[in-house]
Amino acid sequence: MSGIGNRVPFHPDEVLTSFLSRLSMSNFSFSAREFCSLLGMDFQKIVAGDRSEVAHLLTMAGIDPDLAADRVVSTDRLLHTINGETLNRASLVRSRLRYCPCCLEDDIRLGQERREARPYVRMQWLLSFVRSCPVHGIMLQEGVSGDGIYHDYAKLIEAEQAQPRYRNPSIKGRHTQFERYVTDRLWGRRNADRTWIDGLPLYVAGRLCEWVGATIMFGKRFIAKDLSPAQWSEAAQTGFDVVSKGRSSFVDFLKSLHDTFWEKRSHVGGRVLYGRLYERLAHETDDAGFDEIRMIMTETAIAHLPMGPGDEMFGPVTTRKLHSIQSVSKEMSVHPKTLRKLLQGAGWITADMANLTAERILFDASDLEAFVESTRDAIGWSEARTYMNASRAAWNTLSHEGFIPPAISSAEGSEGISPFYHRADLDHFLERLRAGAKADHAEASGWVSILDAAKKANCRYGEIIELLLDGKLENASAYSEKAGLEAIVVDLAEVREKTKLEDHGGLSLVDAGKSMGMQSLVLEKLIDRGYIAAEVAINPVNRCPQRIVRPREIDRFESEYVSLFNYAKRLGIHFKEAKKNLEAGGVAPALTKEVVAATFYRWADIRAAAFKFAALNISFAFA
Template sequence: MNRLSLTVPFHPQETIPSFCSRLAVANGISSVMEFCWLLDLNHMRIINGDVEETEKLLQLAGVADLAGRRLTKTGVFYDINGETLARSSVVRGRLRYCPECIREDIDIQKGRPETRPYGRLEWCMTSIRTCPKHERLLYTADGEGTVKSFDFAPMMIAEMARLRDHRHPQLQPQSDFELFFARSLRGSREKLGWLDDMPLYAVGRVCEWIGATLLFGKTYLVEELSEADLALASQAGFDVVRTGQSGFETFLRSMHVDFWVKKTHTGGRALYGRLYERLAYESNDPAYSDIRTIMYNVALDSLPIGPGDRMFGPVKERRNHSIHSAAQEFRIHPKTLRKLLKNSQHVFGDLEPTDERIVLPANEMLALVDRLRGNLSTANAAEYIGASRTLWSTLVLSGHVNSSLGAHDDAMYPLYRTSDLDSFVDKIKAFATEDYDPSSAVTSLANAIKRANCKFSEVLDLLLGGKLKSVSVDPTKPGLRGLMLDHREISRHTRTTESDGLSVRQAAAMLITQDQVLRNLIKSGRLEIRNERTSEKTRTYRRITSLSLREFIQNYVSIDRLAANLNRTVVHLRRELTERGIYPAITYEEVGATFYRRSDL
């Protein structure tokens, strides 16, 4: 193939289409398409970076090395030096340039004036908006003859008439992002770790979207942003992504502030604004899949998002529950859940946030809700096991039945599991000693207590202690209603004709202490009392059992009594005992007197 006699220099930063167009003008042909036709070249293949066609062009021009400047179209994408660019990332049919560079080309380069300016590779990239040499924003021509011709030299000729009238563009130093993008075009892409596998065009777009959100709000309109705004946005976004995935996740969580302080929805659009719209509605490009996945995980890990919400499609899982979402899913009133959370100490204070803003991990919320579902209130639980109000109070106070919510709290009424109630009833019925005989003298629990003139607690103690020999269960009656007892047997166990107990004053005299100290000892459970009646059962007395008092005297001694026996003062004796590592078993703060364990002395 013959070499052209008239050629132009192929500059290091120049694109192949620009070089081809300048060759045409240098050879006196105003149209690059006509120039290619005359030389049996396919202009569109050259534009698209076809290897065979560009090699033919370079041979004609006597150029041996492309130096990594071939931008090859592959489907809807472009490849250059191992990087991928989207069609929207490349400016092909419009004239985009730096006026200062064009002026320098005209002044410095050789050859015909119309062949001196040349198009730079960076000018074709929408993500690069400034000239690194002159620190000015690039200019996009919009005059007649400068659009959709893919012919750089004629477009530049048409623009030269207006070049003198151009004001100096705004000062705009090249950013680190643009430097990263330009180096990537040359095959020297900086490692970012988590984004290294993402196509270059996607990295550029993500940086722009993140930065625009940071600088102009998540509902920004790109039509209202200038090229200078977008250049600043790309750099701001680049500052985020270069800190790694954790930095991007922190940025995403910062966008949740509206959810916590306002009554906004938890959908992707409400949370992330234009960033979400770009990725969810305006592009289904799989290049952004990792970004979508991160946004999805951050949203679900941080907020009460679940089935019924949308985050890049319908959400089918739930990782966090709010009071509102849990109330809807489990059909429990929100006020009940609030009380449950406060009672379980998952939430403290006055719970000022709304139901949607009190959030708990889904598994923890489920564990709490499971304590409510299928449970019974106090009245229903008593009815379930067939207990009167008095019997139920006895069972609760004695610890035989316990609320499924744990410790009692006035903010939350107690609830009882049917399984726990069934277990208790089965435990009671297990003490049956004989089969039920309707003709026998046994009667119901309530009637037996009434006829024996005793307390529920006394009968329970006898029953659970295995002291009753005549116990049966009526299979036709549920719960405790079916428990049958002999009131005469109960009466023999509970009746007292003579009292072997002591009054508070008698016991205080034996201990040589004050009456109030005895009452405190009784209240703390260290002395046993029982209600004793006369044989006529007309009056009940509270008496301290002699056995418990003897055991107390055998095990404990007051410091006052000990000091008197040793002929020591209380102060000196207490100091000596403390120095020997002997401390009170019962303190003054507890009962109003100090007692030591005899075994410690």
């Protein structure tokens, strides 16, 4: 037979087996299978999408086989391929009829061929994800499977039209963006903005949208069989709103399900975290098409929860990114209460963590493991002081001024814990001190301990430590028979010299009085009355504040005033004779004994009386 007599149009959106069934019906054949047998074709091969057999059918029907390439359903074991898109059995409904009764009535009304051969099955009706008709805005109806007439859609439609439900009013249904998306993909139309979802097999993308939406709308433990088609339609759209935004949006959805973890004290696994979504992928299907979803769920759980070796998430977990206090305590054999106290003292536990249980306080796994490891040989502040054989004052300096870094610091404002130190760090510090104490010890009275040297030289303890560490003390030694800091002795004289502060450049009141030839009492009164300027400076030796007088201030005062005693000394006469001569020349005291405890004259007044002194043949002196 070179061709088929009664031909029917192959509609642009028609399923290939629907076209074959209508051809059979148009040619009055009992069934599509029988029709193929009469034409020498293999019905089952056409159903399976055998390219050669499909081409044979279309050629006999007068249709270019290339025009129907995008409507051939190819089957490979459990998966089907349409137009390059992959679908599994559950997502491609071929064993029973799904239809829009209004569309079928339109076909009958508008068709020209034999009436029974007019209604046809649309490609999108095969997709389980499509539940509504975009043309009529109603939910698709589902017919019963016809015994022995699978894929023979004209016969199935004929049988369905005889059912009472076919005439019942249809349920209205919104055709969703999700349904348009899966239909577009079926026809090779993809949105470039949805690269991640487009990279998933169509059946995976569709099912994921349904599961995500059902979880959001009906909870983690939703019961699939209890949801109506309309509810599934809304759930799929809700899930599509999440999944279509990309991988990161799906990850955010997964993280939102972690509330269960924070609400419980016990450890949680995939079933508790992700509910039916996890159960489906872990126990109800081993389909490799979902492996990427399993991987993302595993990575998200590991990245944000204390999951690691010993846990299960689609199989044994082999890596860990986060530890809780509880998990690291179990893994590294440390008591969780002790560890919590250490972490709190070190400032790791912030205020927002304070009320969380040990199972819910999380840290980077490697950081927390390193912290725990650092506590293995660490000793407390008091024990470290004993280990160093140091006085409380000495150890305060070493620990507070950063000479020895703590293994575990005590955070500012923390209570109940002091810093911890590694013995290795303490030993290293002592070795450095001994390296700086390289002289042979001399049994002399000037060699003292570091602490005694600091007291007697009026310097800080830390200054001597710095000199030793820098190797700047020539006379420092270490007793081999003594331990810790007590083994180090230094030369007090050298310490005094090398810790002495820079000279302030002034004279103490005692030294200034000697320089000016007056008693300290007189100098103090001159200062108090404002005749001599004094200032406070730090003594470079004892580091105490002291009043000083600058040399230039002494020069200024002595150029303006002279005491009666110093004036007489210049002339080599008794002060009483000097006073008598000054009175004879008419020179009166500028400062009296009653005011400053000594008598002072102005040089200017003495110079002014020079002619009178000469006339009276009285000796005098100038500044």
